Amino acid sequence: MFVRVTLPLVAPGIAAGAVLAWARALGEFGATITFAGNLTGTTQTMPLAVYEELETNPDAAVLLSVVLLAVSILVLGLLRERWVSQL
Secondary structure, eight states: OOIIIIIHHHHHHHHHHHHHHHHHHHHHHHIIIIIIITTTTOOOOEEEHHHHHHHHHHHHHHOOOOOOHHHHHHHHHHHHHHHHHHH
């Protein structure tokens, strides 16, 4: 039932959300690297560190990406309890 009814109904919304999230992420990356700079230890953000490491050390870039993903999942997991309790 889920695959035949629910998923086709929510697929456009999920696709639109993914596109908007991707566009937002690209916009923030460009603004940060352009205006804030990329000084290690001062103004460097995690996405900029991944970008810099990708050019010289791809394995470190993958590790930084996994750390960023793990932190994101942890935060979402912690917030999920708060969101579910409000319903």
